[in-house]
Amino acid sequence: MDNKRAKEIVSSPVMVNVTYDGIPVYIDSVNEGNNTAKIHFLNQPDSKQEVSITNLVEH
Incomplete structure (x- = not known):
């Protein structure tokens, strides 16, 4: 995933x-x-962590 798509997902109501x-x-x-x-x-x-965006996969 890239920064742009991750930001779109965060702001999406879906x-x-x-x-x-x-x-x-x-x-x-x-x-x-x-x-x-x-x-x-x-x-x-309750278990939050910070990870590289490149390790996130959208399905």
Whole structure:
């Protein structure tokens, strides 16, 4: 995934199917300067982490 698409997903009112290491995630925010995104796993909403946007996959 790239920064532009990640930002579109964050601002979209529609839930988009995105995975990180094959696990469904929600993108909370995008940091363009670092090319990273803050995410949380759908089954663990309290466990947030910052990951490289290139490791996110849209399905």
